Amino acid sequence: PAVIEHLQKLGVSAVELMPITASIDERHLPPLGLHNAWGYNPVTFMALDPRLAPGGVAELRDTVAALRKAGISTILDLVFNHTGESDRFGPTLSLRGLDAQAYYRHEPDGRLVNDTGTGNTIACDHPVVREMVLDTLRHFVRDAGVDGFRFDLAPVLGRVDGTFDPQAPLLQAIAGDPLLADRVLIAEPWDIGPGGYQLGNFSRPFLEWNDRYRDDVRRFWRADTGTIGTLATRLAGSSDVFARAAQDKSRTVNFIAAHDGMTLADLVAYEEKHNEANGEQNRDGHGDNLSWNNGVEGEADDASIVEARLGDQRALLATLFASRGTIMLTAGDEFGRSQDGNNNAYAQDNGITWLDWAGRDQGLERFAAALAALRRTVPALSETRFLSGQPQAGSDVPDVAWLTESGAPLGEADWNDSRRHRLAMVLGGAGDGRLAVVVNGDRRQCVFTLPERTGFRWHAAIEAADGGVDLSRPVPGRTVVFMIERKAGGRIRSGKDKG
Template sequence: MTQLGATVTRDGIRFAAWSSSARRLWVSIFDEQGNRELDRLELQPEGEGVHAVFVPGPASGTRYGFRADGDYAPERGLWFDPDKLLTDPYAVEIDRPYAYHWRLAARRNEGADTAPLMPKTLAKALPEAVPVLPPLFRPGGLIYEVPVRAFTKLHPDIAPAQRGTIAALAHPVIIEHLQRLGVSAVELMPVTASIDERHLSPLGLRNAWGYNPVTFMALDPRLAPGGLRELRDTVAALRKAGIATILDLVFNHTGESDRLGPTLSLRGLDNQTYYRHQPDGRLVNDTGTGNTVACDHPAVRDMVLDTLRHFVCNAGVDGFRFDLAPVLGRVDGVFDPAAPLLAAIAGDPMLADRVLVAEPWDIGPDGYQLGNFPPRFLEWNDRYRDDARRFWRGDAGAAGTLATRLAGSSDVFGRAGQPASRTVNFIAAHDGMTLADLVAYERKHNQDNGEQNRDGHNDNLSWNNGAEGETESAAIVKARFDDQCALLATLFASRGTIMLTAGDEFGRSQKGNNNAYAQDNAVTWLDWAGRDQALERYASALGMLRRTVPALSDIDFLTGQSADASGVPDVAWLSETGMPLAETDWNDPARHRLVMILGDAGGDRLAVMINGDRRQCVFTLPVREGFRWQPAIETQAIDLARPLPGRSVRFMAEHRTEKSQPALGQSDAKTTGSRRTAKGRARKGS
């Protein structure tokens, strides 16, 4: 496709935009402050929707915007208005953040020129492309979800001017924290420039998450005051520390919103093409934000691919997470895993080895597509989230389902005979209650969002160890701490890729707000000074365990069979007595205890003992001659002869006590029985 956007050369700048239905297009060039329009030059049609003009003389750093004219008939999806200055869809840098103003949404001839209200695109020569290196991240690792601004806004060891920026992520104190946790990849929540929803400003609120972009490549100046170079330098610093970078990108909608929304870029250039519409001309709203990007249109498909290539070539990122990803796979409104855009992403030579993560749901028809994305895509697994919460909340009959989730969710991801799981397991994410709030609030508390607590999910599968509003006794504090430890241990013991949201490792709270997108304040800013250091140490110990025990980070489905000549099965499911779980045990609604024994290639074993009951219990593990069980985490130095406390998880590793080993087939009866049970459980999809 012809290069779009601003191409800077030694002789001047070529400006190019795409529109299938605009009658006229212009580029407006502004002074160095972006306040005064110096010139307005018409772009000429070059065929296939491309309009371009070469302007001799201007240098890198020139500020500009596009304008378009044509029919104005919003009822038919036509919004052409030359008084609306439009951001270049291919912009890679803008000179200031977006700020909502009612004039941006004014109808044609009802408002003045919007140039004074709009950021200007900076025409800049891109730096030399970075070497495209193989991604550091491999499935099975730990993804750490980071809200860039909130993450370091209150960090005492980072200079105030750098707090809340992408550059702060490269600070040694941050890298050290990530390494202690065993983070494989940071997943940056949206860092491209976004605009606040129109209802927030009157409430004195701002969008804190960034899931409301205007265009797809330009970084938000508040997060990246150093522009693209700031991102690439941070990616390089993280890579040097062994940590990959994944960008969370929003291609499903833009901040132009519904018919009452502002005209900022795509709407003014070619609304009918860039957004999906109903037959009667109304915008499709499969996203819940007012509009839905038409990802099945070739022009949009090219723009998405160009965006991904841009961040790989010019920033060196390892991969991408796609928000409301079914939109990317909708063809004529129907999700298709073989959709041209999904196929193009997976098959593009520059993107072929990148990490691809899908959020596999939107709110459109048949929008829940967990397990249905192409094999290249990892998928957020909300069934894991909900089933883990149900077990630790104490719901009846949750033990068998938890085992299925611990084993990689083959019922979801093994449907087509796939040998490995594509799950991304998580307990909490940016959207919903924090890990600490899950165990402290039975109900959401979103009053600060200004919507009378109507927003956000109502069914959080959360619980409260004590009455809300009650003075927190030592017992309540301990119970909440124990439950957080249990949830973290479950996550780190789960087969497949796992995800932890920044701050959950040290007890961050949003005071029960489960939809804190509008809280760009202390509600979402991480409290580093007040963090729970004991919980953080435990999370770090779990990270170390996961890094050192291959069976924990494997992604192959558990089968109950031996992977090598050791004869040790990859999994055995036992009761607290050390005996194989029978069918009646799996179907017992009162069962809240189980043991998962994982076997590594080579014959090593790790026992994960789970006591979801509130009562303590003595757990018994099967013994092999020449081996003994020892705590796998130093902070859990327990004696197997002593009861395991209620609401807890313990890890025991099997270590050799003698050089000689029993011959294959001479393991004790308990181990042999466990192997048979694992095989039976594997057939049930666990």
């Protein structure tokens, strides 16, 4: 009940569970005294791991029902791209013993294809494999009631004779299956095989993890130059990625941090990865994290550094919640969870990855909850339709206006100013008021002015007690401010006031 209450406070509409089907350790882990705590190394696709769900499918079904009663959907992260049997030196545990030639892809010389980086690749273009994947998805919908799926290394599911095809038989079968067609479908749109980066190339109804969003938002708040235009594009739903084939809506899943990589708190405290606990001399994990440490690597006692890091976390969270489309928040990022700089913590089932509920930053948590409440009450934030800059039906104001700190429209020179780190995104909608997202990415404070309308007034959209700021004084550096427009003399409804 306490966890469900926490999720409701954050406005969570769906929980994505990392793999809960039976998995094993990679063979190099036991000698190091470690084991795979993430589950992305399956031995079978349907059977639940008894260490996670000793009650089997009934336990999953009860979990789904409890979450649904609280208004929260359940999405399963499934790994249909490889098995833990690994390369030719790996064990024979499941598919390898049943029919290795059918279940795995092979090179012409008989070697296992390794488009996954784990030693083998499932042959998703084989009819038997295709039917097994579909049966697995139907099983979890029919027998456990799950609401959707996230597909790990999803290009593998769309490879036909080794080449990715967005209209591959398996992808079409999933989208067209009567039991699956109304489920949430999310693709991780990359693997490491030839042509493996396929962001934007999946077809509806698949949503896609958007790593361009992740990287561009990190670059902006790291204070890289020439990032103001890409920030605006990411805030608006990434039309450069998803506005293809005359599509008028985005399929983006925006995120700044995920299970794989640094936590939100570590992004602003570590410039380098620190994976020594994984036993591979810090060679594992990505080296380029687009992170910064605010002056000191790792833990800091300097109050100014601590405050700067907290401010950066608030700015990153605010940017995420201000972005159009679907947003994904990794568990614990709302209250400052750290992994001590480890960006590949798959083998750390210990204090490095556990959620410290007693030690969480409750001030940051209140701010995240206030952001969530605002997002729930302002539909323009979660809309997926691409913005046009023109009024939409039921409104007499443009659906978006991009403004400088003086309230003037951003011109070509402003967009091309490589040193610019300030803008205001003013969103219109079907209602009578607008929402302004004011971004001061500069380290200096700045006075922002918003355009006024006769009969309307601007108000702070998040209360000061929850970490909100208004424009009555200069906006501090590296801060995001939300202002909402209401008719003069009208009643203001905050996110906490549902009356």
